[in-house]
Amino acid sequence: MYYPQLQTAADTLPFHAGRVPEQAAIRCEGREVTYGALHRESNRIARALRAHGVGAGARVGYLGKESERYYEIFFGCAKSGVVLVPINWRLAPDEVDHVLRDSGAELLFVERDHLDVAEQRQPNLPALRQIVEIDRERPEDGLARFKDGTSTSDLDHVARPEDPVVQLYTSGTTGLPKGVVLAHRSFFGIRDLLAEHGVDWLDWYPQDRSLISIPGFHVAGIWWAMQGFNAGVLNVCMRMFTAHDAVTLIREAGITTTLAVPSMLQMMLAENGVSREDFATLRMINYGGSPISETLLQRCQEIFDCDLSQMYGLTESGNCAICLPPEDHVPGSPRMRAAGKPYPGVSVKIVDSAGRPVPTGEVGEICVRTPAVMLEYWGLPEATAKTLVDGWLHTGDAGYLDADGYVYIADRIKDVIIIAGENVYPAEVENALCKHPAVAEAAVVGIPDQRWGEAAHAFVTLRPGSSAKPRELMLFVRELIAEFKVPTRYEIVDVIPRNPSGKILRRKLREQFWADQDRKVN
Template sequence: MPKGVVLAQRSLFKIRDALAKEGLDWIDWRPGDVSLIGIPGFHVGGIWWAMQGFSAGATNVAMPRFDSGVAVGLIRDLGVTTACMVPSMLRLLLAEPGSGPDDFRTLRKVVYGGSPISETLLAECLETLDCDMAQIYGLTETGNTAVCLPPADHVPGGPRMRAAGRPYPGVQVKIIDSDGSPVPAGTVGEVCLHSPANMLEYWRQPEATARTLVDGWIHTGDAGRLDEDGYVFIQDRIKDLIIVAGENIYPAEIENVLAKHPAVADAAVVGVPDDRFGEAVHAFVALRPGAQAGPRDLLEFLRERIAAFKIPHRFEFVDRVPRNPSGKILRRELRDRLWQGRDRKVN
């Protein structure tokens, strides 16, 4: 192995040991690790995970494209110990016909992020994969991950299962209102990050740079809050906010509750025009194979779990919820048809 790689590997292990002493060994590397790269290389998460593995001297297993059946076989046959995926990949992995806990027995840690994850899916991962889970949150603009929810906080039913995590050492987080002023803990606003790995600029886009990078802070465009202990909770993208009669509704909250219904495989929620209240909540629902559920079933299920004004005005059943390669819901694709002929309130 080249001397530079050896030195880098030793440095990473020293950092790992130092973090472990402080209880911060959230994403660690160990001698003999076999790492599965599930996220595409054109995404910052994919190239970041690949370079992490290379720097640590791990064996990297790269997939040309994600295929859940192939991924299960690679984990089982090559003894994969650690992997990085988005929630939609984890959902496909668990749903792969014929797969089970024995296929994942070599896994010790799975890092996930890129889009919101439902508590139901997270609980299924903890049970079936039977390994440590670590959630990451960040942007290309922050050099990828800036916040992490460590394995110790992955307690089913625990208060932090919905959190994105805590900022890494050297990373700062603040929540601001529409005027740019910081808000108190527990108040929802725009999440801003200050990281040593912040971008310098968007290539030849000075106006976009000025909007995103303000006084050294990256304005993420995400709505979220901080709790008293400094944990970050992401509500949703600000542009995906639905306003019904003056009340703010975040789609991810409703999607998370819908995912708990035993018949629901996936769900997406968007705002649609409403002459009376400005917007109404519209839910797209994909059912599990062979499962049955109608609008009334979902309506009664939600009534016991969320406020009445957040319950969807209409349920539309679809074969699948459209997502991009990073696992993010393509809300614009879902909204376009529903906003035809209207002055758009969202992009």
């Protein structure tokens, strides 16, 4: 189902509320909201934002897990021209502080579990004027009071495809996450290209039931949810992913399509007693975040018994730019080592360090040109100019093109580590480690991990006369950074290798772990 008249997130609910008002739009923990009700309640959010002095272009934060209320707030922001800043609820307090401070969020919607962190930080955040508590146990919570007295009628604000709608924070090479500003077009561009070229790599049917299992603070999560809402289908939302709950929802809710990372698929398949019958309604699984092993692919094809489609993209690319479609998912085929081929209308080139295109088969940096590309890094014009060059997004991934136009990823130019689909930059972890009084220097690299794709390994030098055990270091950094960023292994060394200019030789540190791997990423 393709509705070309939908071009912004502000268009989606009014259209479906007029077309199928009683159709269920979202279900979460048994609670179900129709398209008509979601439209009305998001209108109330939009009007309440305006009544509280939050104007178009302002930033509003959301700190909490997935729920129907998150999407009510998202659409309310989209309708009023406000930019939503979803915050990873697993971040440490200092990391939450950075996102709120950097974005200049004027208002924060926060679930009760995270209220203490928000209230502790608010006095030192001059832009943050208001905190709205969301308590799912009480119908008349802060969100209800925030909307109290507002009309359900449409606003007069007109959103444009180029207007910003969300600001997602991605790990930074300097240790501070950057705000990636995405426009409405980022959630419609690929859909439009597929329809224009008659390609069914991402298709929807009236009876589809979509599982939202990736959180909305990720570009993959919010992008996938928007595809389901744009198609007017039922979206079944998980508060947070667990393999047991995912299997149960797929079976009991009759899920037909979803987006996941390979580690999530592996965990579902590892659940006791799973069989084809649990996944009988599935027709398509889209996955990304890391490649899929041949062993896992074969297991997926055996038990899920549905089409598989691999997506490659970045937050900066507005999610997917390259796809390995179902017909290329053949175990044993060389194509299975590819990230895929560009979506129709998306261009890819491989360049050398000087920005010059390299011949077919030669490794260089992967650059993409896509209508879904980000607007900017918030408040970082130099970083934006370095990443977006003449309309091309420089991904920081090293790879090559084959003669048929398939993209293969060989390594990373950037230092990012990808753990179960989560981006982790070494600088963030190193900065945290170096705050320990015994640590002189730290270097963190990604190493292969069978379950999560990659894991963080820390090399640490100690100050003269100091000592520290790995467990001590692990417990220390847990207080400063999100749990998923914490290294699983620590190695005390005499010296960390550097080049003549003082830069850490990460490639040298990684070699011992990746020497027997086909790819230098996982």
